[in-house]
Amino acid sequence: MRIAIIGGGPAGLMAADTLAPHAEVDLYEHGKHIGRKFLVAGQGGFNLTNEMEGETLLGVYSPAGFLDEAMTAFGPAQLRDWLRETGIETFTGTSGRVFPVKGIKPVDVLTRIRERLISQGVRFHMEHAFTGFDTEGKVRMENVDGPFTLEADRVIFALGGASWPVTGSTGIWPPLFTAIGVDVRAFQASNCGVEVAWPAEFIQAHEGKPLKNIHVSVGEKSAWGEATITRHGLEGNAIYPVVPAVRGGVAELCLDLKPDSTHERLLERIGDRSSKNFATALHLNRTQAALLKAFTPKEVTGSAEQFATHVKDLRIPVTGLRPVGEAISTVGGIPVEALNPDFSLKAYPHFYAIGEMVDWDAPTGGFLLQGCFAMGRLAAVLILPTLEK
Numbered sequence: 001m002r003i004a005i006i007g008g009g010p011a012g013l014m015a016a017d018t019l020a021p022h023a024e025v026d027l028y029e030h031g032k033h034i035g036r037k038f039l040v041a042g043q044g045g046f047n048l049t050n051e052m053e054g055e056t057l058l059g060v061y062s063p064a065g066f067l068d069e070a071m072t073a074f075g076p077a078q079l080r081d082w083l084r085e086t087g088i089e090t091f092t093g094t095s096g097r098v099f100p101v102k103g104i105k106p107v108d109v110l111t112r113i114r115e116r117l118i119s120q121g122v123r124f125h126m127e128h129a130f131t132g133f134d135t136e137g138k139v140r141m142e143n144v145d146g147p148f149t150l151e152a153d154r155v156i157f158a159l160g161g162a163s164w165p166v167t168g169s170t171g172i173w174p175p176l177f178t179a180i181g182v183d184v185r186a187f188q189a190s191n192c193g194v195e196v197a198w199p200a201e202f203i204q205a206h207e208g209k210p211l212k213n214i215h216v217s218v219g220e221k222s223a224w225g226e227a228t229i230t231r232h233g234l235e236g237n238a239i240y241p242v243v244p245a246v247r248g249g250v251a252e253l254c255l256d257l258k259p260d261s262t263h264e265r266l267l268e269r270i271g272d273r274s275s276k277n278f279a280t281a282l283h284l285n286r287t288q289a290a291l292l293k294a295f296t297p298k299e300v301t302g303s304a305e306q307f308a309t310h311v312k313d314l315r316i317p318v319t320g321l322r323p324v325g326e327a328i329s330t331v332g333g334i335p336v337e338a339l340n341p342d343f344s345l346k347a348y349p350h351f352y353a354i355g356e357m358v359d360w361d362a363p364t365g366g367f368l369l370q371g372c373f374a375m376g377r378l379a380a381v382l383i384l385p386t387l388e389k
Contacts, residue, residue: 001387002026004139004150006130007158008034010369011355013113014376015156017082020120023387026152027117028128028141030168035110037160037167038369046106047097047366048083048090049076049373061371062244062361066336070374073381076366079373087112097366130159132176137348154350154383158376161330161356162187169356171324177334182347185332191364192327193235194246194253195320202294207231209287214238215259218245218252223363224259229287232322240328241363246318247331255314257288266308275302282311291316329368333357342382343375352379 001023005012008029016025027034052060057075061067076098080090088109089101100109118124131140131147139150162171174184211227216238225238234253242253258266261282270281278301279289293301295316300306324330334353338346343358345351354375362368 012158018380
């Protein structure tokens with residue numbers, strides 16, 4: 001049996017690794033190198049997965065239940081074992097995120113995965129572009145020699161989403177699937193910055209400054225962490241988890257600048273100090289104090305009660321999300337309802353869709369890579385029994 005995998009990201013690589021001992025596997029990538037987004041993801045701290053387990057782990061993925069089987073079968077512990085077999089030792093950071101040990105770079109991880117696949121007989125075909133389907137529903141490809149029809153018993157698509165287009169995730173494939181009757185949802189930004197109309201004086205003085213140890217909530221979504229003030233708004237690990245609520249239409253962030261202290265404790269610290277010393281009493285830095293001033297009525301600064309209230313619940317109006325091209329990940333693509341439990345397309349059971357090209361979501365912190373690896377693993381494992389038929 002011959003399996004074709006289109007896309008050289010983590011989902012496609014894991015599927016290839018699982019299938020290679022049992023079938024002929026050809027992996028096609030439209031770029032010159034595999035795993036380009038994998039490498040870019042490693043530039044900001046290479047979170048391979050997260051130590052989270054059980055229901056807590058499953059709960060970070062949406063839609064609820066979609067990845068339960070994949071994550072249960074191949075969760076963080078299994079991924080770390082697999083990485084160890086590949087020669088990649090990992091460690092858990094204080095945040096629960098899992099990284100390669102010191103000295104191992106993203107390119108090293110990718111090189112060892114590639115070497116492992118080659119040793120198992122996986123054939124790599126670089127600069128091969130997926131161009132659609134012919135009138136018989138067969139996959140059309142193109143390389144430097146021109147167009148050709150793909151010959152394979154099963155085709156696994158791992159085409160990616162639309163974030164970081166410089167890495168090849170251009171999101172140009174949806175029309176090719178809609179042409180054969182497969183529904184595809186428009187891509188939208190996820191794990192991205194939010195836009196804020198800053199007062200000019202504030203942003204001139206505080207662009208690039210961090211807001212550390214804050215709690216951010218939007219509707220039912222919330223996160224504890226850090227945000228960075230950018231020219232356009234806010235970004236960071238305290239912002240990304242609330243993006244789904246902003247995308248859903250909620251137009252303001254609720255910031256708690258002192259999540260370790262209760263409202264009552266803040267009032268105790270202020271005591272009988274004059275209003276000009278409120279910020280000092282609460283150990284607010286210049287950026288926090290300026291942010292508070294920029295988004296509260298003038299009378300707030302003269303009342304200890306109101307000052308403490310707004311420190312615990314500062315409302316920041318949001319005007320939108322940063323563009324898809326700047327996002328760490330995207331939602332949209334093929335709806336989960338269009339897939340069977342093995343990630344094959346209901347309309348075309350010999351075609352599979354895995355990774356970010358499917359409409360699921362997760363926060364940063366290693367969960368996105370974990371989800372892609374798990375999808376590739378499960379799709380391949382469930383294909384194996386069919387190879388004998």
